[in-house]
Amino acid sequence: MPGTTVEMEPIEPQSLKKLCLKSIKKSRDLFSPIHSQLAPLDPESKRIRMSHKISVEYKGIKVGSEIVPGQVNSAAVEASGSSNVLSISGPGDSRVSQKGGAQNALVVGPSLQPKTQNDVGVSGKSTSVITASGSSERNFSTSAIMERIPSKWPRPVWRPPWKNYRVISGHLGWVRSIAFDPSNTWFGTGSADRTIKIWDVGSGRLKLTLTGHIEQVRGLAVSQRHTYMFSAGDDKQVKCWDLEQNKVVRSYHGHLSGVYCLALHPTIDLLLTGGRDSVCRVWDIRTKVQAFALSGHDNTVCSVFTRPTDPQVVTGSHDSTIKFWDLRYGKTMLTLTHHKKSVRAMALHPTEHCFASASADNIKKFSLPKGEF
Numbered sequence: 001m002p003g004t005t006v007e008m009e010p011i012e013p014q015s016l017k018k019l020c021l022k023s024i025k026k027s028r029d030l031f032s033p034i035h036s037q038l039a040p041l042d043p044e045s046k047r048i049r050m051s052h053k054i055s056v057e058y059k060g061i062k063v064g065s066e067i068v069p070g071q072v073n074s075a076a077v078e079a080s081g082s083s084n085v086l087s088i089s090g091p092g093d094s095r096v097s098q099k100g101g102a103q104n105a106l107v108v109g110p111s112l113q114p115k116t117q118n119d120v121g122v123s124g125k126s127t128s129v130i131t132a133s134g135s136s137e138r139n140f141s142t143s144a145i146m147e148r149i150p151s152k153w154p155r156p157v158w159r160p161p162w163k164n165y166r167v168i169s170g171h172l173g174w175v176r177s178i179a180f181d182p183s184n185t186w187f188g189t190g191s192a193d194r195t196i197k198i199w200d201v202g203s204g205r206l207k208l209t210l211t212g213h214i215e216q217v218r219g220l221a222v223s224q225r226h227t228y229m230f231s232a233g234d235d236k237q238v239k240c241w242d243l244e245q246n247k248v249v250r251s252y253h254g255h256l257s258g259v260y261c262l263a264l265h266p267t268i269d270l271l272l273t274g275g276r277d278s279v280c281r282v283w284d285i286r287t288k289v290q291a292f293a294l295s296g297h298d299n300t301v302c303s304v305f306t307r308p309t310d311p312q313v314v315t316g317s318h319d320s321t322i323k324f325w326d327l328r329y330g331k332t333m334l335t336l337t338h339h340k341k342s343v344r345a346m347a348l349h350p351t352e353h354c355f356a357s358a359s360a361d362n363i364k365k366f367s368l369p370k371g372e373f
Contacts, residue, residue, distance in 0.1 A: 168199060168204045170199075171192075171195070171197065172191070172193040173193035174191060175190070176191060176216055176218050176219075177190040177217060179229070180222065181222055182222065185200070185201055186201055187199055189220070190233070192217075194213045194214060194216060195209055195217070196209070196217055196220065196231055198210070212248050213231065213237065214235045215235035215258070216233055217231055218232055218258065219232040219259065219260065224264075224266070225269070227243045227244050228240050228241065228242060228285070230264065232260070232273055232275075233258070234259070236256070236258060236259065237253070237259070238251065238252040238255070238271070238273050239251050239252075240285070251288075252271070254290050255273065255275045255277055255279075256277040256279075257277045258275050259273050260274060260300060261275075262274070262304070263305050265306045265312070266307070266308050269286060270285065270291065271283040271284075273304075274300075274302065274303070274315055274317075275301060278295070278317070278319075279294065279301065280297075280313065280315045281293050281294070282313075282327070292330035294315070294323075294330060294332075296323060298319040299342070300317060301315050302317065302318060302343070303316040303343060303345050303357075305347075305355070307348065310326065310327075311324035311325060311369055314346065314348075314355065316343035317342070317343060320337070320342055320343060321336065322338075322339070322343055323335050323336075324336075324371060336366065339361065339362075339364065341360040341361045342359060342360060345357070345358040346358070353368040353369070354368055
């Protein structure tokens with residue numbers, strides 16, 4: 001005999017998000033009757049938690065809140081000659097402590113088990129630290145037994161924040177580099193749109209656009225001795241621009257990868273470039289000859305600056321090191337390893353004998369010529 005088939009109602013499929021929302025709503029209705037407020041803290045659980053933390057942190061310390069000064073002194077006198085007692089006075093004078101009253105004492109014992117006041121006079125090898133006056137709350141921290149050492153670093157002088165008074169737009173990509181004219185009348189910017197734009201400082205208007213790179217322009221430098229501007233980019237090219245003719249007059253070939261930085265020597269006709277091939281190359285500006293290849297870094301050379309005196313060349317790399325170079329022999333004079341992350345930029349002080357280096361972790365200041373931190 002065939003069984004009767006019962007038609008079941010179709011079950012509506014529910015999404016996972018809807019089921020989760022239903023579960024959350026039920027949980028809130030069950031455990032939190034007031035949705036807009038959090039559940040109040042249980043004072044008993046808070047007390048237990050705090051007492052556990054105090055017992056774990058200060059196992060060998062006993063805080064006596066009702067020890068009379070006479071009892072503490074008699075306990076210290078009854079101790080044998082081998083016991084060491086150290087009294088730390090509070091902000092008040094010793095005459096204030098002799099006036100009586102309840103004081104707080106901090107007793108440090110060698111064993112983890114707390115001892116009574118009578119055991120202090122009996123034990124011959126106990127070590128006691130007694131604080132004169134202070135609140136009982138302060139004794140729970142290490143500030144009761146540690147002397148605060150003042151900071152040796154000077155506090156910075158507050159200066160009003162800078163205000164932005166002009167925004168110059170015109171590039172179609174990231175602005176990777178900037179260089180000012182020595183006369184402070186114009187400045188140039190190199191961008192990821194493969195162009196170099198010359199802007200007027202006073203009005204902020206675009207004066208000229210130079211094209212010639214086939215990748216983004218990473219570095220710019222304007223010569224103080226000649227009417228030249230130098231540019232470097234990810235296309236492995238270093239170009240010399242004549243600002244009177246507004247065209248490229250020289251190109252320096254030798255880098256095996258993108259060029260990230262460049263700098264001009266202040267007194268000699270030398271150009272320094274660093275890039276992803278981990279080498280800082282020294283070029284003769286007029287003859288386009290590579291004078292040195294300063295190799296020694298293990299990663300990209302992303303910052304370089306020059307000085308008229310030794311060390312004449314300083315380079316920073318992604319291998320988190322800063323190297324001082326001897327330009328006469330092309331060898332390393334000193335290596336600074338203070339940074340923990342890659343050195344991204346460096347800046348030489350215009351008047352003092354020091355420079356600053358910026359990394360992903362912090363900014364550090366070094367003195368010259370010895371490179372002291």
